Amino acid sequence: xxxxxxxxxxxxxxxxxxxxxxxxxxxxxxxxxxxxxxxxxxxxxxxxxxxxxxxxxxxxxxxxxxxxxxxxxxxxxxxxxxxxxxxxxxxxxxxxxxxxxxxxxxxxxxxxxxxxxxxxxxxxxxxxxxxxxxxxxxxxxxxxxxxxxxxxxxxxxxxxxxxxxxxxxxxxxxxxxxxxxxxxxxxxxxxxxxxxxxxxxxxxxxxxxxxxxxxxxxxxxxxxxxxxxxxxxxxxxxxxxxxxxxxxxxxxxxxxxxxxxxxxxxxxxxxxxxxxxxxxxxxxxxxxxxxxxxxxxxxxxxxxxxxxxxxxxxxxxxxxxxxxxxxxxxxxxxxxxxxxxxxxxxxxxxxxxxxxxxxxxxxxxxxxxxxxxxxxxxxxxxxxxxxxxxxxxxxxxxxxxxxxxxxxxxxxxxxxxxxxxxxxxxxxxxxxxxxxxxxxxxxxxxxxxxxxxxxxxxxxxxxxxxxxxxxxxxxxxxxxxxxxxxxxxxxxxxxxxxxxxxxxxxxxxxxxxxxxxxxxxxxxxxxxxxxxxxxxxxxxxxxxxxxxxxxxxxxxxxxxxxxxxxxxxxxxxxxxxxxxxxxxxxxxxxx
Numbered sequence: 001x002x003x004x005x006x007x008x009x010x011x012x013x014x015x016x017x018x019x020x021x022x023x024x025x026x027x028x029x030x031x032x033x034x035x036x037x038x039x040x041x042x043x044x045x046x047x048x049x050x051x052x053x054x055x056x057x058x059x060x061x062x063x064x065x066x067x068x069x070x071x072x073x074x075x076x077x078x079x080x081x082x083x084x085x086x087x088x089x090x091x092x093x094x095x096x097x098x099x100x101x102x103x104x105x106x107x108x109x110x111x112x113x114x115x116x117x118x119x120x121x122x123x124x125x126x127x128x129x130x131x132x133x134x135x136x137x138x139x140x141x142x143x144x145x146x147x148x149x150x151x152x153x154x155x156x157x158x159x160x161x162x163x164x165x166x167x168x169x170x171x172x173x174x175x176x177x178x179x180x181x182x183x184x185x186x187x188x189x190x191x192x193x194x195x196x197x198x199x200x201x202x203x204x205x206x207x208x209x210x211x212x213x214x215x216x217x218x219x220x221x222x223x224x225x226x227x228x229x230x231x232x233x234x235x236x237x238x239x240x241x242x243x244x245x246x247x248x249x250x251x252x253x254x255x256x257x258x259x260x261x262x263x264x265x266x267x268x269x270x271x272x273x274x275x276x277x278x279x280x281x282x283x284x285x286x287x288x289x290x291x292x293x294x295x296x297x298x299x300x301x302x303x304x305x306x307x308x309x310x311x312x313x314x315x316x317x318x319x320x321x322x323x324x325x326x327x328x329x330x331x332x333x334x335x336x337x338x339x340x341x342x343x344x345x346x347x348x349x350x351x352x353x354x355x356x357x358x359x360x361x362x363x364x365x366x367x368x369x370x371x372x373x374x375x376x377x378x379x380x381x382x383x384x385x386x387x388x389x390x391x392x393x394x395x396x397x398x399x400x401x402x403x404x405x406x407x408x409x410x411x412x413x414x415x416x417x418x419x420x421x422x423x424x425x426x427x428x429x430x431x432x433x434x435x436x437x438x439x440x441x442x443x444x445x446x447x448x449x450x451x452x453x454x455x456x457x458x459x460x461x462x463x464x465x466x467x468x469x470x471x472x473x474x475x476x477x478x479x480x481x482x483x484x485x486x487x488x489x490x491x492x493x494x495x496x497x498x499x500x501x502x503x504x505x506x507x508x509x510x511x512x513x514x515x516x517x518x519x520x521x522x523x524x525x526x527x528x529x530x531x532x533x534x535x536x537x538x539x540x541x542x543x544x545x546x547x548x549x550x551x552x553x554x555x556x557x558x559x560x561x562x563x564x565x566x567x568x569x570x571x572x573x574x575x576x577x578x579x580x581x582x583x584x585x586x587x588x589x590x591x
Contacts, residue, residue: 028067028113030150033138034060034549038126038258042204043093051203053264057126060549061138061150062503062580063117068143071108074121077151078134083123084108093122097581110143116582118503130156177217177273182306184215185296186313188277189323190288196252196281200244200266209252209279210287213313216298216306217273224270226299227251229280233292240280242268252279314410317356320534321497321555324430324442325352327414334387334416339379339401341387348387348416351428351444356410357534361403363433364388366415368426369443369468375417377403387416404435429468436535437475438557441466441495461502462585463577466495466555469591470566470573473559477537478530480561482523484537484544491530491559492566494589496575498550503580505547507531509560510574517560519546530559 036058043056059074074092075082083092085108094102097118102111121138123129133156139149188211197205218224228241229251240251244265253261253268253276261276262268278296286292294310317323327350336344351366365376366386375386379400388396388403390413396405415430427444434440443466470492479487498504507529510516517529521543531538531546533556538546548556565571573589 027146028063028065028069028117028140028142028148030138030140030148031062031064032547033136033150033152034062035136035152035154036060038130042122043124051201052124053202053260053262054125054127055258055260057123057129057154059121059123059136059138059152059154060503061119061121061140063113063119063140063148066112066114067146068110068112069108069117069140070110070143071141072119072121073139073141074123075137075139076129076134077137078132081129083129091124093124095120095122116505116580118580127156130154132156177219180218180222180300180304180306182214182216182296182298182308184213185308185310186213187287187294187310188213188313189315190282191277191279191316192318193254193277193279195254195260196240196250196279198249198281198283200246200248200250201264202250202252202260202262202266205281207281207283210282211316212278212280212294212296212310213276214278214296215273215275216270218271218300220272222271223301224268224274224298225301226297227253227268227278228297228299229278229294230297231286231292231294233286233289236284236286238282238284238286242266249281249283253277254279314412315354317354317410318551318553318555320357320438320440321553322353322355322357322430322432322440322442324354324428324444326350326426326428326444327352330416332416333418334389334395335375335385336418337384339385341385341395341397341399341401344418346418349419351415351417351430352412353415353430353432353442354410354412355407355432355440357434357438357440358408359438359535360406360435361432362435363431364403364415365431365433366417367429367431367468368419369429370426373419375415375419377401384418389414389416431471433473435474437473437491437493437559438532438535439467439471439473439493439495440555461500461579461583462587463496463498463504463507463550463575464587465575465589466497467493467589469571469589470494470560470562472562472567475559477532478528478559478561480527480563482521482526482528482544484528484530484539484541487561489561492562494558494560494573495555496558496587497553497555499552501549501551503547503549504577505580506578507546507558508576508578509558510576511563511565512572516563516573519544521545527561527563532557532559 038055038057072085083090085092085094085103096102134154136154137149137151139147141147190208191211193209194204196209197203231238240249242251244267250266255276296308298306315323329347330350333343333347363377367374375384379402385401396403430442432440472490473493476486506519508518518526519529528544575587577585
C-alpha cells in the first residue's frame with residue numbers, strides 16, 4: 001500500500017505540473033459512454049476468455065481528469081442487472097485503450113488515469129444482456145470512494161424475418177422446394193466483420209473476414225450438415241469448412257439478423273431455406289486476387305452433395321466511401337481524345353467504381369497518378385471525356401458529357417477513358433463530386449511513382465490524406481474565423497481516412513508558415529476546420545469543436561477557407577490529430 005501511495009503521489013504531482021490551473025483535488029469525469037453494438041464474439045461467460053459463439057455487447061467509456069479507478073460497473077437500467085469488473089458472477093471485461101485486458105485476474109486492479117482515459121467494456125452474450133432496448137449506465141468508482149457516471153442507450157438486436165425473394169409464379173415455398181439447390185453464391189469482398197480465424201471455432205483474430213452471400217433451399221425433411229468453400233488461382237489453393245476436428249479453418253454462417261448459425265465447435269445444421277453471409281479468414285489473400293475461382297459445396301443428410309461456383313456480387317464498401325479497381329483495356333470503345341461520346345477505334349481503359357453514399361453525383365474524374373493525365377465529365381475542362389457506364393452498359397453522361405444521377409446506398413459503375421496503352425500503368429485515382437460539395441476519392445491498387453502523402457504517425461493509428469491536394473468545392477460552411485457558418489466564399493476540401501477505431505478530440509492543419517486551421521475553440525489566430533461525415537457537419541454549432549468516433553477505413557471531408565496557398569500548384573500541409581487518450585499523430589501532404 002505504501003508503494004502504491006508513492007506512485008499515486010508522483011501521479012498527482014505530474015498532473016498538477018501539467019495542469020497548473022487545475023483544482024488541487026484530483027478527480028475524474030465520465031465524459032461519455034458509447035454503445036458500439038453486438039458485432040463480435042470476444043469472450044465466454046464469467047471470466048472465461050475463450051469465445052463461446054455468442055455475440056458480445058461492446059461499450060466505450062471515455063473519462064477526463066486524473067485519479068485512480070478501483071472498479072467499473074455497467075448497469076442495464078431497464079432490466080436492473082449490473083455487471084462489475086470485479087464480479088465473478090456478472091463479470092464485466094474491461095480493456096485499456098491499448099487493447100490489454102485490465103481485469104485479467106478476475107478483479108479490477110487500482111488503475112491510474114492521467115488527463116484522459118478510454119476503456120472498452122465487454123458484456124458476454126449480447127442477446128441475453130440486452131433482451132430489449134435499454135438504457136445503460138457505466139460508473140467508475142475512484143480510489144477515494146467517489147464515483148462518476150455516463151449513460152447511453154443500447155438497441156436490442158431485431159430478429160426480423162429475412163425479406164422474401166421474388167419468385168416466379170408457381171414457385172414452391174421454403175421448406176417445400178421442388179429440389180435441393182444452391183440458389184445464390186456471390187463473392188462480396190472483404191467485410192467489416194471479424195468472426196472467422198485460422199481455427200475451427202468461431203472467434204475473432206483482428207483480421208477482417210472475406211464475405212460470400214448465399215441462398216440455399218432444401219426440400220421438406222432434408223438437412224444440410226456441412227459447408228465447404230474452396231478457392232483456386234493458378235497453382236494456389238485454399239479451403240474452409242464447418243467440419244470439426246479436421247484442422248481446416250472455419251466457415252462462419254451469419255443470418256440477416258446477424259445471428260451466428262454455427263455451433264460452438266464450428267459445425268452447422270440447417271433446413272428449409274437459408275439466406276446468410278458466409279465468412280472466412282482469407283489469410284493468403286487468394287480470394288481478393290483477380291482470376292480466383294471459388295466454389296461452395298453443401299453436404300446433405302442423405303449423403304448427396306450440392307455445388308455452385310461463386311459469381312461476383314456488389315463489393316462491400318464503407319458508408320460515404322468509394323472502392324476502385326483498374327480493369328484494364330476492354331472490348332468496348334465509348335470515347336476518344338475529346339469531349340464527345342463517340343468511338344475513335346481505340347479500345348477504352350476501364351476503372352470499376354463501387355460507391356456507398358446518398359446524394360446526386362455531378363462529376364467524375366479519373367487521373368493516372370504516374371503521369372498526371374486526367375479525364376473527366378466536366379464540359380469545357382480541357383480534359384478528354386470520361387464515360388460513365390452503368391452495369392447494364394447504359395451510358396450515364398448527358399449530351400455535353402456532364403453527369404447528374406442519384407444514388408442511395410451501394411452502386412457500381414465503370415469509368416471508361418481513352419489512353420495510349422503503353423502508358424496505362426496507373427495507379428488511377430477516381431474523384432467523385434456530389435451536388436452538395438462532397439468529394440469521395442479512391443485509388444486503384446499499385447504504387448505510384450511518387451506517393452502524394454507521407455505519414456509521420458504510426459500506421460496503426462493515423463488520419464491519412466486521401467486527396468492529392470486541396471480542391472475547391474461548391475459549398476460554404478466555414479469562414480476566415482472560428483465561426484461555424486458560411487461567409488459567402490466557396491470552401492476548399494480535403495478527404496482524409498481513419499486507420500483505426502478510436503476517438504478524435506481535435507484537428508490542427510498548418511502550412512509551412514505554421515499558421516492555418518483547427519477545431520480548437522480558443523481564438524488563437526487559426527481559422528475553423530469544418531468536418532463532414534457524408535452530408536453531416538460534425539462540428540459543435542457553438543464553438544466548432546469536434547468529438548469524432550472513427551472506424552477503420554472511414555473517410556471524412558475537411559472544409560477550410562483558402563488562405564491564398566491552397567490553390568497553388570505546389571504546397572505542403574501538416575495535419576495533427578489529438579486522440580481520445582491525449583496522444584497526437586501527424587500526417588504530411590505535399591503536392
